Amino acid sequence: MGSVKKSKDNLSKCICIKCPSYSFACKVKAIPESAINILKGDIENAEHIEGxxxxxxxxxxxxxxxxxxxxxxxxYKENMLNEMYFCL
Known part of the structure; x- marks a missing residue:
C-alpha cells in the first residue's frame, strides 16, 4: 500500500464528497473547518480535512x-491502495 500525499492535486481528484457513507449532514457540518484549511492553501500541514x-x-x-x-x-488507483472505508 502506498502513502497518500496531502496535496491540492490529490484533493482535486478526491471523490469522498460523492460517497454514500458521507451524509449530507456530515458534509454541512464539515464545511467551515475544511474550507478554512483549503483557503489557507497549505493543506500539506493541515491536521485534518473532511475529505x-x-x-x-x-x-x-x-x-x-x-x-x-x-x-x-x-x-486510490494512483497510490495503489487496497483498503476501503478510510473514513472509518
Missing amino acids: LFCAFGKSKCIEEKKGCICPDCEV
Missing part, C-alpha cells in the same frame, strides 16, 4: 458504512 480520508484519516462525523467508492477514485 481525502486516505491521506487525512478518519472522518470526525461519518459513523456508518453505507457504501464505499474508494476503488473508483483516481487517488
Whole structure:
C-alpha cells in the first residue's frame, strides 16, 4: 500500500464528497473547518480535512458504512491502495 500525499492535486481528484457513507449532514457540518484549511492553501500541514480520508484519516462525523467508492477514485488507483472505508 502506498502513502497518500496531502496535496491540492490529490484533493482535486478526491471523490469522498460523492460517497454514500458521507451524509449530507456530515458534509454541512464539515464545511467551515475544511474550507478554512483549503483557503489557507497549505493543506500539506493541515491536521485534518473532511475529505481525502486516505491521506487525512478518519472522518470526525461519518459513523456508518453505507457504501464505499474508494476503488473508483483516481487517488486510490494512483497510490495503489487496497483498503476501503478510510473514513472509518
